[in-house]
Amino acid sequence: MPEPASEIHARAIAAAESDGHLPASSFSTWDVFPWTVVDGAVRPKVLEAPGTEAPRNGDPGGTPCHTCAGVPPERIVWEDEDWILTREEKPTGLPMVVVLHSREHMDAGDFDDDQASTFGRICNRLVRIIQGLDHIGRVHVNRWGDGSSHFHVWFFARPAGFEQIKGSYAVEWDDILPPGDEETLRADLHVVATKLANWGGHARA
Numbered sequence: 094m095p096e097p098a099s100e101i102h103a104r105a106i107a108a109a110e111s112d113g114h115l116p117a118s119s120f121s122t123w124d125v126f127p128w129t130v131v132d133g134a135v136r137p138k139v140l141e142a143p144g145t146e147a148p149r150n151g152d153p154g155g156t157p158c159h160t161c162a163g164v165p166p167e168r169i170v171w172e173d174e175d176w177i178l179t180r181e182e183k184p185t186g187l188p189m190v191v192v193l194h195s196r197e198h199m200d201a202g203d204f205d206d207d208q209a210s211t212f213g214r215i216c217n218r219l220v221r222i223i224q225g226l227d228h229i230g231r232v233h234v235n236r237w238g239d240g241s242s243h244f245h246v247w248f249f250a251r252p253a254g255f256e257q258i259k260g261s262y263a264v265e266w267d268d269i270l271p272p273g274d275e276e277t278l279r280a281d282l283h284v285v286a287t288k289l290a291n292w293g294g295h296a297r298a
């Protein structure tokens with residue numbers, strides 16, 4: 094089962110510097126990171142002039158679609174003929190992060206009613222299953238699609254018991270918190286995969 098909040102907290106304190114702060118995560122160096130420090134105060138970056146957006150992975154003119162090129166089998170948690178649920182390569186800061194992809198190369202908004210219906214049912218089941226694990230506070234379902242054009246939706250399970258780790262900031266804490274252990278994650282993914290397979294498809298985790 095996922096770690097209780099007290100264990101996550103102890104791991105974070107152990108990984109922190111002597112002043113209690115964890116190191117800044119990699120996304121603080123990304124171009125899209127909106128904050129900077131000016132004279133010791135946190136301020137939004139200056140908004141740059143608009144321009145042409147670069148093609149996404151899988152877009153015409155972009156790099157070839159990573160998903161269509163094949164998902165590594167060790168990353169597949171569950172799959173059926175139309176959908177693939179994957180995990181991240183390594184354990185994450187949050188207790189569980191999984192991504193649901195359409196098997197076919199399509200974008201959000203391209204589904205027919207049957208595909209949209211199936212997608213909604215899988216989402217509903219996944220949220221219920223993951224939130225049913227011990228020590229999970231809530232599952233946040235996120236679709237951005239600014240990096241890859243191949244449809245994918247993120248499920249971020251945040252731990253219960255932290256007022257700071259709420260809303261969209263849970264995604265930032267996912268990169269800030271030291272990751273959990275692989276054995277715990279595998280066991281939890283196995284539970285999620287086998288429960289989801291009760292409605293069809295194949296558990297792979």
Ligand SMILES: [Zn+2]
Nearest residue numbers: 158161198243
């Ligand atoms: Zn694709």
